[in-house]
Amino acid sequence: MMFSFQWMSSLLWVGLAQAQPSIKNVLVYSDRAEITRSVRTNCKSTPVQIDFTQIPPSVDTKTIRAMVNTKNSEIVGVVSRVVAQEIESDDLTKQLLGAQKELKSKIRKEKEDLAALNSQQSLLNQYERLFYTSLVEEMRDSAASKSKWRSTMNSFREEEADLYAQTHKHTVQLRELNRELTLIDKQIQRRGTQKTEESITASATVDCSVGSAVEVLLMYVIAGATWEPEYDVHFSGSKSDERSVTLITSAIVRQSTGENWENATVSLTTAQPNLGSQSPYPKPIYVDGKERETQKVLVEGQEDRSSFEEGTVNESTARQSRLEQAGQSFSFTLPSKTTIASNGHEHWVPLDEKKGSGSLRNLSIPRAAPVVYQAVSMDNFAPYPILAGTVHVHNNGSYMGTHSINYAAPGEPIELAISETPEIKVSRKTLHNKKKSSVIGKNQKLQRAYRIELVNLSDSSKTVIVRESIPVSKNSDVVVEIGEQTTPNFEHDSNQGFVDWSIELKPKETQTLELYYQLTIPSDWSGP
Template sequence: MHHRPLLLALAATSLLGSPLLLAAPRAVDSRISAVTVYTDRAIVTRTARLELPAGQHEIALERLPERIDEASLQASISANAAATLLDVSSAAQIAERSDDDRLQRLDDQLREIARQQREVSDRNSVLENQKQYLADIQAGTSKPRQDQPMPGIEELKSLLQLSETGLERILAEQRKLEEQTQALERRKEALENQRGSLADDGTHYKRAVLRIATEQPAQVRVQLSYTLYDASWRPAYDARLRDGEEQVEMTYQGIVRQNSGEDWSDVDLTLSTARPSLGSAVPALTPWFVDTAIERVASLASRPAPAPAAPRATAMLDMAAQSKVLAELAEMPPPEAEVSAATTSASFHIPARATLNSGGGAQKVAIARFKLPATLRYLAAPALRETAYLQAVTRNTSDFPLLPGTLNTFLGNTFVASGEMRAVMPGEPFELALGGDDAMSIKRKLVKRYTDYTGLTGGRKRVTYEFRIDVQNNHGSAQRLLFKDQLPVSRNEQIQVTLLEPAGQGFSREDDGRLQWDWNLAPGEKRSVKLAFSVEYPKDLQVSGLD
């Protein structure tokens, strides 16, 4: 019995000295050093530096976003002496509630806004009363009482001027009061949002706990990475054609959005086109069975059923059960192939360090700028719109895959149009639409349209159209213009369409009635072409599609 206190003391001393019992995790400062943004997520890397004595240690990187993917948590260490990362885990963390002084200041500001709102409301009531007084004066002058004479002309003029001046003043002041009301409401909403975030039970975060063993004192560098799904990026392009140049200047940009709950300040940014959501392996096909409905019902009936809540006979299905299974079979969608539009991936490391605040809206970061050789031409369809559109036929001579994204086009420093860029791989040719250009003039005019009757007895009706297309190149250099028009296409053997002009060479004709001209125009050159055709059919045949 005398040895029991001594044994307990020795046991306690042994446990306290054991390396398995660690103190509370040591919180260390970390900073976001690098971010890789994908089209649907981001991988964030944090870095921390610290000095550790020999032994086992638990360190905590705190205030990580609450919505991190815990399964993606990874850590690595490097040190100037032997050090081992034993494990990494995450845990919930709640920041302490804000101090009462800040809440008090916000409450004081909200009370002051409420007072100002009452003043505005009271003043508006006074103005409404004045408006009603002016209305009563007007009513009294236009419809006086029986014992009251009608005012004279001069008196009416004075009353009208007084009413007009007073009403203008009242309405002007009410407009100012309305602006003040809106400004006070915006200020009140902002303060209430701030107070709401301060007055709750604290801000929720995650923290990562790393267990590290060192054989001797060491300077340790820790890197922690995790995935966030509240971030994305998409490509955007500016295509600029400068006057006198036969090359297009392309500016490749990334539009980055992030609402992760943490600010990325002065980080090493990379934009990746990889799609982690697709996985790394080809999905496995399952057998696609085709069977008659009755045999399928029998197969479902013979399949072992899960344990029911109450036992029942399942030897065969009654008619109601068969109808239900048949209905389910009818609603089953056909198997679909899983198709990926991504043919390649690339990573764009942004040379300049970037700052992207959470919830700060879209932000552009420059990826690259390069020039592409281009052959320029104009395209037009004057029957639809009398505008010539500039197009650059080019090739992606850069090392970058051009991914689908928005495309803004400029002629010099003038914004022309906005469109979409398709996916273009390095070395692949493509076309850039550069918008309408008024310097290439094209006009289409209906010269005449007339109807006559043909045949020995005049039994056929013929409608003839004649158009003139006028083109002028107002540029100081030669330009190429491709423009199209069309003939009606007959879907009935009784309806005959005949091209009258132009005749011979100089244009191409397709089976669907489209005609195309390809002209090279000298500087300032004017050129015209006549398009004439006739549509002939029995006069008592009702024909649709003619103007």
């Protein structure tokens, strides 16, 4: 049985349980984590109060819940409070903190010395200006002593040289101290220790049978945790176009919640809950306006509807993972208990391994790049979706590179490039791109044509899939048609706008493909 409320009063007759709670389970979302702490104790009196201490202050206190896993026991209430937190550091951490404090003191002293030297330099500059002003007046007197001028100017030069030497010395020393302080700070950060002045203590009151053992679970949600998927795909086989495929699913987990997850069962989920305590209430929207005629414009834009990855590295490094839901959520539980420190570093964990098969083929997309790729085509044979993320490709034991991969549902086709095929050359040129207006009708036509040339430089026959794309209409007034002059024996995917040819290239052979298509739009539209 589970209860949750903030109990503001403390009953004097409640017995205290002396037990140390530990983190039992962790459920990691894309931007937070749900922590489950567990404690077992003997019920010496009833009710009994169990304290869960050292909860990070960043916890969302509204999410603190408690439950019991023991029969004939129930939660009476839970109260949380902020308490002073004293960090007991180990010897090495104490040494690092002491060195950090000493370095900061030395840096402060060097800065004070530099400030004093700057003040002396400023005062010396004032004296120099005053001297040269007096010198101009004295130069009018022929009886003035030039030896005194020379002596004074030498004194200024010596003083400036001394100030410069001292300033340089302190600047070098300050730079060295700052470098040492940076190294000390990094060591302290790597140890995952944070000096926290406050923490949360949650006290759960349990009604139990005297003399029985009771297990109490405390759950809460805390920010500062995230995970993102990562995949390794291993292709093997070389005698035919068939390839054995091994899909290894893993995850990168980062957490800086303020507490280390030690020997805990960690699960990763794609669910994205909303922690809002109140539903939004919309304000009235008032609309006013007047009629205005606006000319329609044909807008063209590229939209990625393919699953083929061209081997480019995904440069984005977002700190928060963005996981596609596709109408469902699922979770992975790590195969064994693990420890993840609260230091924000990447923690790689394996999740699953599946075996399947795929087929090897040569694929070229001249519109994107004049290259023929050797790609493996397969279906997602895992019983779960592949999330958008990073995939590392290996071919017969050799690492081929890192790709970005899009969301793929179970059974959905996937194509991954493993290398280029340099013995096949590809070129693409525009034949025409013109616009015609109908004299009688009310439409205008945009006609486009392209020519693709493939050359097989090898001594063996090659089969190449050539993929071109044509526009996909999202408006019933816009009609897209493939021209009759287009090279025949193609496959047209109207949903994605792909036009595919399967070309058999003999040794040293050159073949040409042509693509013609036409867009018909109303005459009152403005086209490109």
